[in-house]
Amino acid sequence: xxxxxxxxxxxxxxxxxxxxxxxxxxxxxxxxxxxxxxxxxxxxxxxxxxxxxxxxxxxxxxxxxxxxxxxxxxxxxxxxxxxxxxxxxxxxxxxxxxxxxxxxxxxxxxxxxxxxxxxxxxxxxxxxxxxxxxxxxxxxxxxxxxxxxxxxxxxxxxxxxxxxxxxxxxxxxxxxxxxxxxxxxxxxxxxxxxxxxxxxxxxxxxxxxxxxxxxxxxxxxxxxxxxxxxxxxxxxxxxxxxxxxxxxxxxxxxxxxxxxxxxxxxxxxxxxxxxxxxxxxxxxxxxxxxxxxxxxxxxxxxxxxxxxxxxxxxxxxxxxxxxxxxxxxxxxxxxxxxxxxxxxxxxxxxxxxxxxxxxxxxxxxxxxxxxxxxxxxxxxxxxxxxxxxxxxxxxxxxxxxxxxxxxxxxxxxxxxxxxxxxxxxxxxxxxxxxxxxxxxxxxxxxxxxxxxxxxxxxxxxxxxxxxxxxxxxxxxxxxxxxxxxxxxxxxxxxxxxxxx
Numbered sequence: 001x002x003x004x005x006x007x008x009x010x011x012x013x014x015x016x017x018x019x020x021x022x023x024x025x026x027x028x029x030x031x032x033x034x035x036x037x038x039x040x041x042x043x044x045x046x047x048x049x050x051x052x053x054x055x056x057x058x059x060x061x062x063x064x065x066x067x068x069x070x071x072x073x074x075x076x077x078x079x080x081x082x083x084x085x086x087x088x089x090x091x092x093x094x095x096x097x098x099x100x101x102x103x104x105x106x107x108x109x110x111x112x113x114x115x116x117x118x119x120x121x122x123x124x125x126x127x128x129x130x131x132x133x134x135x136x137x138x139x140x141x142x143x144x145x146x147x148x149x150x151x152x153x154x155x156x157x158x159x160x161x162x163x164x165x166x167x168x169x170x171x172x173x174x175x176x177x178x179x180x181x182x183x184x185x186x187x188x189x190x191x192x193x194x195x196x197x198x199x200x201x202x203x204x205x206x207x208x209x210x211x212x213x214x215x216x217x218x219x220x221x222x223x224x225x226x227x228x229x230x231x232x233x234x235x236x237x238x239x240x241x242x243x244x245x246x247x248x249x250x251x252x253x254x255x256x257x258x259x260x261x262x263x264x265x266x267x268x269x270x271x272x273x274x275x276x277x278x279x280x281x282x283x284x285x286x287x288x289x290x291x292x293x294x295x296x297x298x299x300x301x302x303x304x305x306x307x308x309x310x311x312x313x314x315x316x317x318x319x320x321x322x323x324x325x326x327x328x329x330x331x332x333x334x335x336x337x338x339x340x341x342x343x344x345x346x347x348x349x350x351x352x353x354x355x356x357x358x359x360x361x362x363x364x365x366x367x368x369x370x371x372x373x374x375x376x377x378x379x380x381x382x383x384x385x386x387x388x389x390x391x392x393x394x395x396x397x398x399x400x401x402x403x404x405x406x407x408x409x410x411x412x413x414x415x416x417x418x419x420x421x422x423x424x425x426x427x428x429x430x431x432x433x434x435x436x437x438x439x440x441x442x443x444x445x446x447x448x449x450x451x452x453x454x455x456x457x458x459x460x461x462x463x464x465x466x467x468x469x470x471x472x473x474x475x476x477x478x479x480x481x482x483x484x485x486x487x488x489x490x491x492x493x494x495x496x497x498x499x500x
Contacts, residue, residue: 026194034202035220038182039063040497041203043189043265044231046077047165047483048466050172051131051490052229054138057179059498064181065222067203069188069260070211074169076233076258076467077486079295081303082160082167083147084135084483086128091158095146099154101125108481111151111326112474115278120472123446127488132158134491139171148307148416149479150286151326155416157480163300163360168483186210186217189232191268192462193221198273198452200228200461211260227461227497229448231490234438234467235263236282242435245280254434256285256295265468269442272462275453277471279440284433286330290346291370291430298370298429301361302349303479307416309351310398311431313337314384317391319398320347322410328476331433346430348384350395353425362427371429380428398422437477441470448493463496465489 040056042049045068056064068075086092087104104125109116136142140160147157160167177183188209193202202224208217235241236257242249255261270276287306289298306323311330313320314337321333339345353373356362365371374380377395381388399421401407405414441464443451448465449458466486473481 026196028195032193032201032221032223034223036065037223037225038065039225040065040494041222041224041228042066042231043203043229044068044075044233044466045073045173045183046075046231046233046466047168047486048231048490049229050169050176051134051487052231052465052494053176053181054134054172054179055491055494056498057176057181059494061494061498062180064179066176066181066183067187067189067205068183068185069209069264070258071185073173073183073185074166076261078165078169079256079258080165080483081300082162082164083149083157083480084132084168085149085152085156085478085480086132086158086484087125087154087156089129089132089158091142091144091146092156097146097155099156101128103154104128104156107152108473108478111328111476111478113476114474115281115471116474117471119446120444123492124472124485124488127491128484131484131487131491135168135172135487138175140168147303147480148324149303150306150324150330151478165483188217189264189268190219192228192272194272198459200224200459203228224461226500227463229463229465229490229493229497230265230269230450230468231464231466232265232468233261234441235261235266236435236438237261238263242282242438245440246282249282249435254288254290254293256288256299256434256436265464266441269450269462269464269468272459273452273454274459275443275451275456277440277443278474279470281439281475282435283327283437283439283477284331284335285436286327286334286431286433288432288434288436289370289430290344290432292368296370297361297364297368301356301359301365301371302429302431304359304361305349305351305356308355308420309349310394310422312348312350312386312391312394314345314348314386315339317381317387317389318394319409322407322412324412324416326476326478334431334433344432346432348380348386349429349431350380350422351427351429352420352422353427354423355420356427365429366427371427374426374428375424377424380426384428395422437482438467439470439473439475439477441468443471444469444489446492447496448489449496461500463493465493
């Protein structure tokens, strides 16, 4: 729950957001001129929105519409590494990996540091097998390999062959359309239309909108017969809003999000009285590179290589963290890497080429100078001005850890590094965190219904799923866990609306 100080910060953020703050329209249905009417309205075409569209189609919905404000579908969901954590799948069994929904929940609760919602995490994890099968039914193709993500006690991050969120978005979009779902780009959500009793009747939309031109297009009123699902994602790209919540996240801090991640849906629901949860919990990605913009190629490269590589402090030549700890732990430690004047001195991820070359990202990180290849430890030390003697000693020590199967420095889970020694040639990438995910948002329940701050009860006709919702993951979200959660609550929202 938010403290008084957090609410004050929220107010400052909303003011700083300026024109982004929408206001709900209150009226009776008969008083409004409706330009369109649909059975179900979905705002946002990412994982949550499209999963909801597919599920609604499966359940027999005849008139579903998906509104997307940008000129392409998928939003921020297309920019991830195409990973989704599922527990107890056929692929895990094939690879001899023992896992369960309960173990997945416990891993996430630990990462959430006492703030995560066990009820919502369990709902998502238990829906995992259904979501996994739903995506495969849509035509998503998974690699015959499962990736370990930080903070987990079992290897469970399944990855589509495209190694990008587009590997989920394109098949789901095609499937949704096969059910007759209408999809519309350049339609910006501007606010909710509610009745006097608080029930959500529909939304105001700017049709023909072009991003960055806030007065473009025309305003229309769209009525929802069963409900409205807000699946607009987070606010990582809204610098003024996020900086009001965390003063350390100003414009000088990079961001992996798509430009459309400005918090429109969140701000609209707050204006309508939705319960805010954990808004100041904003996560940075510890796998990001300062040598490229956005999510980039480096994120995928480091995600693959963290288990069998070491992260080095350039000033000491020594490791400073467990390279597979949860995201917050690693990001907090990385951002502390500074030179004597306090300026950023990004850490180095040193990977063995004989293993790194198995990752398809290698070609691109080398081509675009996000990573570099070196034939010796001496060459690394010279290029990055790292103390040679401690660096050589650290690499020697690491190889003894690999042989022994135990990491006495930081307790890294070494079964991921069995037999993978750090020997030349080396591939080296710089590491510096970027804003990646907003754990905070509005509160929902296990039916994906939005909860009102004033009453603690649901707001009739209003549903939310994905990053726009808050309180699920707590202080820190584990990698690969937002994709299935977005889809799980998108599916849940569709089921709830079809029962409305």
